[in-house]
Amino acid sequence: MVLTRLPTVLCFHIQRRYYDPIAETMTKTAQHVEFTEYLDANQFYHNDNDNDSNNDKTTTGTATSSSSPNNSQQEVSTTTTTTSSMDTPALVPHRSSPPPLYKLQSVVEHCGNAYSGHYQTYRRRNDNEWCLVSDQSVQLTSWQHVQSCQAYMLFYEAT
Known part of the structure; x- marks a missing residue:
């Protein structure tokens, strides 16, 4: 095992x-x-970690937001990081x-x-x-x- x-x-x-x-x-x-x-x-x-030193995946992109007072659209830069391992405290x-x-x-x-x-x-x-x-x-x-x-x-x- x-x-x-x-x-x-x-x-x-x-x-x-x-x-x-x-x-x-x-x-x-x-x-x-x-x-x-x-x-x-x-x-x-x-x-x-010996085989794959970084299991994190990072994606960068653009999202559109229309939350401004005049309802005009704004581009917002976003970065998201995800980890393949679960965050389990145990x-x-x-x-x-x-x-x-x-x-x-x-x-x-x-x-x-x-x-x-x-x-x-x-x-x-x-x-x-x-x-x-x-x-x-x-x-x-x-x-x-x-x-x-x-x-x-x-x-x-x-x-």
Whole structure:
């Protein structure tokens, strides 16, 4: 997979449920998935600016206006610039520099089996502190504890 525009937030869903044809039932895997605190998007990124340094199109022309008080027509010079990329604030803009580094901000964990359970979230509090949020309980936890959880969803944010 190659992306030409990178989002501000990357969300990864780890599918832990699968159908077991022998048991004819849904099963949840407890296999540990390793994840990192930082994610370099270089391997998923292709910069279109390398091929086409300017996607902007500029047109210059003349328009006729009849808004003057005596209703006479005037020529007005116009210049219009359009950009082929959408102005979407949720996307990291095109750049010629390397793609952004992503920093893990949150991990969602499902505790339970394939049919029932409970979700809890590990949330970054600041650069070196993490909190475990479960219903009304919020407690400080370590990065090592976050790494050892059975991650269900990972949320990375561009730095």
